[in-house]
Amino acid sequence: MIIAVDGPTASGKGTISKELAKHFSLPFLDTGLLYRAVGWTLRLQGGNADDPIDALNACTFDGQLLDNPDLRSETIGGLASRVSIHPQVRRALDKRQKDFAYQSAGAVLDGRDIGTVIAPDADVKLFVTASSEARAVRRFEEMKRRGEPVNFDDILADILKRDARDQNRSAAPLKPAEDADLLDTTDLTIGDAIQQAIALVNAKINRRRDKDPA
Numbered sequence: 253m254i255i256a257v258d259g260p261t262a263s264g265k266g267t268i269s270k271e272l273a274k275h276f277s278l279p280f281l282d283t284g285l286l287y288r289a290v291g292w293t294l295r296l297q298g299g300n301a302d303d304p305i306d307a308l309n310a311c312t313f314d315g316q317l318l319d320n321p322d323l324r325s326e327t328i329g330g331l332a333s334r335v336s337i338h339p340q341v342r343r344a345l346d347k348r349q350k351d352f353a354y355q356s357a358g359a360v361l362d363g364r365d366i367g368t369v370i371a372p373d374a375d376v377k378l379f380v381t382a383s384s385e386a387r388a389v390r391r392f393e394e395m396k397r398r399g400e401p402v403n404f405d406d407i408l409a410d411i412l413k414r415d416a417r418d419q420n421r422s423a424a425p426l427k428p429a430e431d432a433d434l435l436d437t438t439d440l441t442i443g444d445a446i447q448q449a450i451a452l453v454n455a456k457i458n459r460r461r462d463k464d465p466a
């Protein structure tokens with residue numbers, strides 16, 4: 253079974269995807285980390301994130317880099333969003349994600365274009381959203397916990413900028429697949445959001461079973 257989970261930053265999709273992978277015993281890939289690794293490598297190489305050639309040259313990162321917790325910083329997230337608009341970069345990361353999605357054990361992948369481009373025939377597609385304010389509050393609390401200097405207005409502005417870039421790029425923009433189930437987590441605790449996601453997956457499996465009994 254392939255479960256595709258897409259949505260904007262801080263919507264809860266990362267936590268939900270990890271829990272779905274655990275619940276259904278499936279391998280999990282956070283595809284945002286691949287774009288973050290490109291952003292990280294580009295910074296080390298002194299490249300310009302808006303230059304497609306510099307960004308492509310940064311796609312040759314070592315797989316071990318994906319374990320580096322520093323990839324999760326806001327700065328690297330911003331660079332990841334900038335390099336991800338280049339079709340060359342998306343093509344360079346395409347095979348790795350498709351190989352993961354179509355492995356025989358099945359998979360859960362989270363990202364922006366999993367249900368639309370990477371695994372368009374995924375068994376289950378979830379599009380996880382939340383209002384920009386709710387997402388900014390979550391990011392604010394998370395950064396405060398990590399002891400990072402935070403300003404709410406800056407965080408909200410950054411989220412809006414990142415959304416606009418992810419949604420308006422021409423290559424694989426962030427949008428729900430036509431057959432995706434929407435999960436709005438604005439007013440949900442993370443525990444409730446996970447339970448609803450599990451229920452949506454089970455409902456989809458049951459619908460398919462009813463339509464196509466073995």
Ligand code: DC
Pocket residue numbers: 261283284285287288329332333336362363364365366414418
């Ligand atoms: O999910 P994240 O915040 O770690 O992703 C960082 C950036 O990477 C995001 O702003 C856009 C890009 N990205 C993408 O374009 N496609 C994906 N499948 C995953 C992430």
